[in-house]
Structure formats: C-alpha cells, structure tokens
Amino acid sequence: MTRTHNPRIYIVIGTFHPLIGGAETQALAQSKVLREKGYETTIITFRHKKQWPIYDEIDGIPIIRVAGSVLDEREKYAKVVRQLLYMLALLILGWSLWRLRHKYDILQVYQLSALTLPAALACRFAKKPILISVHSTGMGKAKEPRMRASLPAGPLDPSLPCLQVSDLDWVNGDLDGLVRLGQPTVRFTYRLLHSIHARIIILSSRMKDYLAENDFILPNMQLIPNGVDITRYSPQEESTNTAQKAHTVVCVSRMHYVKGIDILLQAWYLVQQELPQARLILVGGGPMYAQFVELAKALGIEESVEFTGLQHDIPAYLHRAALSVLPSRFEGMPNAVLEAMACGLPCVATRVSGSEDIIQHAVNGLLTEVEDYHGIAQALLILLRNPAMTRAYGKAARLTIEQHYSFEHITNAYLALYRELLAHQQQETAASSIKEEMYRLPL
Numbered sequence: 001m002t003r004t005h006n007p008r009i010y011i012v013i014g015t016f017h018p019l020i021g022g023a024e025t026q027a028l029a030q031s032k033v034l035r036e037k038g039y040e041t042t043i044i045t046f047r048h049k050k051q052w053p054i055y056d057e058i059d060g061i062p063i064i065r066v067a068g069s070v071l072d073e074r075e076k077y078a079k080v081v082r083q084l085l086y087m088l089a090l091l092i093l094g095w096s097l098w099r100l101r102h103k104y105d106i107l108q109v110y111q112l113s114a115l116t117l118p119a120a121l122a123c124r125f126a127k128k129p130i131l132i133s134v135h136s137t138g139m140g141k142a143k144e145p146r147m148r149a150s151l152p153a154g155p156l157d158p159s160l161p162c163l164q165v166s167d168l169d170w171v172n173g174d175l176d177g178l179v180r181l182g183q184p185t186v187r188f189t190y191r192l193l194h195s196i197h198a199r200i201i202i203l204s205s206r207m208k209d210y211l212a213e214n215d216f217i218l219p220n221m222q223l224i225p226n227g228v229d230i231t232r233y234s235p236q237e238e239s240t241n242t243a244q245k246a247h248t249v250v251c252v253s254r255m256h257y258v259k260g261i262d263i264l265l266q267a268w269y270l271v272q273q274e275l276p277q278a279r280l281i282l283v284g285g286g287p288m289y290a291q292f293v294e295l296a297k298a299l300g301i302e303e304s305v306e307f308t309g310l311q312h313d314i315p316a317y318l319h320r321a322a323l324s325v326l327p328s329r330f331e332g333m334p335n336a337v338l339e340a341m342a343c344g345l346p347c348v349a350t351r352v353s354g355s356e357d358i359i360q361h362a363v364n365g366l367l368t369e370v371e372d373y374h375g376i377a378q379a380l381l382i383l384l385r386n387p388a389m390t391r392a393y394g395k396a397a398r399l400t401i402e403q404h405y406s407f408e409h410i411t412n413a414y415l416a417l418y419r420e421l422l423a424h425q426q427q428e429t430a431a432s433s434i435k436e437e438m439y440r441l442p443l
Contacts, residue, residue: 007418008040010104012097012119014111016045016065017058021254022335023110023135026226031061033411039418042104044096046071046089064100067092083180086114094118101126106418111135112200112216114177117185120192129421132193133201133224136332137210137353138173139258151262152373154269154299162294165257173330175214186216193218199421203333206353222417225357227410228338230402235344235394236319246387248279249380250321250345252314252336253328255286260327260350262295263373267327269299270377275384278304283317285310318343322390323383328352329370341365342401346393348379358405364396 013027031041043061047054047068056063067089074085097107097119109119109132116132123130151163178186193200200221202208211217253259261282268280282292282305289309296302311317318324324340326349333354337347341358347365349355350372359365366382368375383390403409 006037006039007105007422008103009034009042009418010097010100010107011041011043012093012107012109012115013043013045014113014115015048016043016063018052019048022226022332025335027110028059028061029227029229029407030411030414032059033407034414035060037411037415039415044093044100046093048072048074064096066096087181090114090118094122097122098126101128104128106131106421109133112174112178114181116178116193117189120189120196120198123198124192124196127425129199129425130196131199131201131417131421133203134174134207134211134332135203136173137204137207137330138176139330149257151295152266152371154266154373156298160298162291162298163262165288165291173210173214175211175216190216190218197424199417201417204354204357206356207332210353224410224413224417225354225405226333226335226338227405227407228335228342228401230342230406233315233318233339233342235398244279245320246322246390247275247277247384248281248321249323249325249384250281250283250317250340251325251327252283252317252339253326254284255282255289255292257288258329259286260329260371261288261292263329263371264325264327264376265292265295265299265301265305266373267376267380268305269301270374271380271384272301272304274381276304278380278384279306280304281306281308281317281321283308283311283314314339315343318345321345322387323348323380323394325349325376325380326355327373327376328355331355333357338401338405341397342405344394344398346383346390346397348376348383350376358400360396360400364393364400366393 011027011031013023016024027043031043034041041061044064047065048071050068050072052065054065070085070088074082107119107123107128107130109116112132112134120130149165150158151165153163178189200218201224202221203225251264253261255261271278293307296305318340324345324347326334326336326347328350331352331354337349337355337358340347347359349359349367350370351367356367359367361367366379368379
C-alpha cells in the first residue's frame with residue numbers, strides 16, 4: 001500500500017535539554033520546523049539525571065529519555081565503570097528503539113558516534129531507513145590521545161596558573177566515541193551502515209576529508225549544513241547608540257579550550273594597544289569561565305571585556321555589536337557564526353570546519369588561521385577602523401544566510417531526503433514481496 005501520510009521522524013541525540021549546545025539547539029529547531037510542516041517528530045535521548053522526567057515536552061516537541069538508572073551519577077565512578085555503564089546505556093537505547101519501532105518511519109541520528117551502533121541495529125531488524133549527521137571533525141584523527149596543555153602566554157609569565165590547563169578531555173570528532181570502543185567496533189559499524197544503506201549527512205565540506213582520514217567514507221553522502229531562524233536572528237533597526245556599537249565586538253561561545261577564548265583574549269590585548277575605546281562582549285558559560293576571567297585580569301584588559309555568562313536572548317547581545325568573532329580551535333558547523341551573520345554582523349573566524357564554508361573571505365567576513373592571535377587582532381582592527389567595510393560585509397553576510405542557510409531552505413533539503421529514503425524502502429519492500437511470492441509458487 002502506498003503511504004499517504006507524512007513520515008514520522010525520531011531524532012536520536014546523546015544529550016538534550018536541559019543540557020544545551022549547538023547540536024541540541026539544531027535538533028530542537030529542526031523538530032519545531034518539521035512539526036510546523038505537519039511532520040510528527042519526537043526526540044529520544046539519554047536521561048543523564050534521574051530527576052529529569054522520562055517523558056517530557058519542550059516547545060511542543062515530545063521528548064523520551066532512557067537509561068536514567070545507569071547514567072545517573074555515573075561521573076562518581078572509576079573510568080572503567082563509567083565506560084561499562086555507558087555501554088549498558090547504549091544497549092538500553094537500542095532496545096528502546098526496537099520497542100518503539102512502530103512509532104517512527106525514519107530514524108535520524110545526531111552524530112556519527114557510539115549512538116550510531118544501537119540505532120543502526122534497531123533499523124536493521126526493524127527494516128527502517130536511517131540517516132546520520134556528522135557534527136564535528138575534532139582536531140584531527142579520532143584516535144589522537146587526550147593531552148595537557150599550556151595556553152599561549154603572550155606578554156605574560158608562562159607559569160601563571162591561569163595559563164595552565166589539565167584534563168583536556170573532549171570528544172575529538174564524531175568518530176571518537178566509536179574509536180574508544182575499539183577498531184573492531186568501528187569496522188563492524190561501518191559494514192553495518194553500508195549494508196543497510198544508511199545515509200550520511202555532512203554539515204561542511206571539511207567533514208568529507210575527516211571521514212576519509214578515518215577510513216569511514218560511505219556511498220551517497222550528502223552535504224546539508226545547519227540552519228538558522230532568520231526571523232528571530234535578523235538585523236536590528238538603526239539604534240541611537242551607533243557610536244558605541246561601532247566599537248563593540250561580540251563573541252557567543254562556550255567557555256572551553258576548544259573554542260579558543262584564550263586566543264581571543266590575547267588578540268584583544270593587542271587590539272587594546274591600538275584602539276583602547278573598543279569593547280568586547282563574551283556571551284556564554286562553561287568549565288573555563290573563571291579561568292578566562294582571570295586571564296583577562298592578568299592581561300590588564302578586564303575593563304574592556306564584558307563576561308555575561310550563559311544567556312538566552314542571544315539576538316539582544318548580537319544587536320549591541322558591529323561585528324562578531326569566533327576563534328575556535330575546531331568546529332563542526334558553528335551556530336554562532338550563522339546567528340551573527342543572520343543579524344547582519346560580519347564575522348572574524350578561524351579556518352575551521354563550517355566557518356570556512358559560510359564565510360567568504362573579504363566578502364562577508366574575514367578568516368584567520370587557528371591559534372593565530374596576531375592574525376585575529378589584525379582582522380578585528382581592520383573592521384573596527386573601517387565602518388563602511390563592516391556595514392558592507394554585514395549586508396553580504398545577511399544575504400548569504402537568507403540564500404543558503406535559512407531553516408526553510410535546510411528543512412526542504414531534509415524533506416526531499418526523507419521522501420527519497422522512503423521511496424527506496426518501498427521499492428525494497430515490493431521487491432522482497434515479489435521474491436516471497438515466487439518462492440511460494442508450486443514447482
């Protein structure tokens with residue numbers, strides 16, 4: 001029978017609200033747009049804290065949380081126990097997806113990580129199509145070890161406590177979680193995805209190189225970047241404080257090593273030598289927030305830097321600035337750049353995954369090399385000293401977002417892919433039925 005209703009979508013993601021990051025923001029936004037278009041969408045995620053409800057609803061989107069009994073307070077155990085508990089949580093997730101198989105038509109997994117394995121197994125046995133999006137390239141091959149590091153000292157004494165970083169433990173690209181389970185698991189997952197014709201979505205052009213470096217190239221990969229709400233994130237009408245705004249730079253970012261905020265503060269020290277009237281707004285919280293505040297004090301720039309902490313009304317802060325900056329050491333497809341450009345701000349960003357696709361150098365923003373605080377400072381000074389150039393880049397930035405990165409544009413790409421996946425599944429089902437009928441024919 002031909003399907004007449006819109007497909008029901010289950011989105012699988014490892015963390016979700018109240019834990020908020022780029023992937024979580026995109027998952028919720030995509031779900032809301034799909035619901036508005038008449039597609040039943042549900043998010044299934046881990047229940048990291050027992051106090052979080054199993055069944056929830058956020059902005060009209062149903063949420064299902066699983067494995068709370070094994071994940072709650074997992075961090076208090078030794079590393080090997082934490083790993084075992086996480087593997088058990090993956091099994092519970094796979095069983096949950098199998099048990100709920102009659103409630104979805106397509107499974108979409110946010111991250112090509114360890115989550116992929118139980119989701120793919122559930123789809124294999126349930127004969128459901130699956131698509132997996134790659135969200136991060138990390139800093140290189142997924143097998144690179146964790147490390148300790150010192151932040152660049154610039155004019156400071158390298159032994160200062162605010163320059164010391166330990167326990168640099170992050171997910172080094174999507175495949176990192178699979179690699180931690182061992183190469184046999186990686187190869188098994190690859191073969192499984194190949195056999196069920198899983199569709200891989202990459203968010204940036206660099207992600208294809210990342211998958212190639214890790215020998216994880218699958219056929220029929222498709223590039224669909226993140227999108228942004230161009231109604232919520234839009235240029236502000238002319239404000240009365242234009243003089244102050246012209247000298248203000250904003251950075252929306254988590255306060256973490258991988259985001260390169262230490263590099264930005266070193267760059268801002270150089271900017272202050274040339275333009276002491278310039279102001280920097282840092283919007284976001286995170287594990288290194290206090291350390292970055294101390295670094296700003298050590299550099300003597302604390303009076304020109306506003307640390308806002310975690311905020312929810314991001315457009316209000318973007319509207320206070322003339323330009324934006326994102327000094328990340330690595331990215332996937334940064335929402336911060338999309339949101340700033342949608343508000344008509346040119347962005348100074350490092351040449352990392354996503355940013356180098358969105359930003360056309362010297363057209364709608366400026367690109368610098370990773371960890372080059374001299375280069376970042378120079379790029380910021382160019383725009384701060386040239387208001388006409390800044391406005392021209394800002395208009396080009398908004399046009400780029402409207403033409404290529406609006407939620408409407410991105411959602412339409414996903415809808416076309418959903419239809420293609422279902423058509424392929426229906427063809428396979430029909431072919432399988434014909435074979436069964438042939439076997440039943442009398443000899």
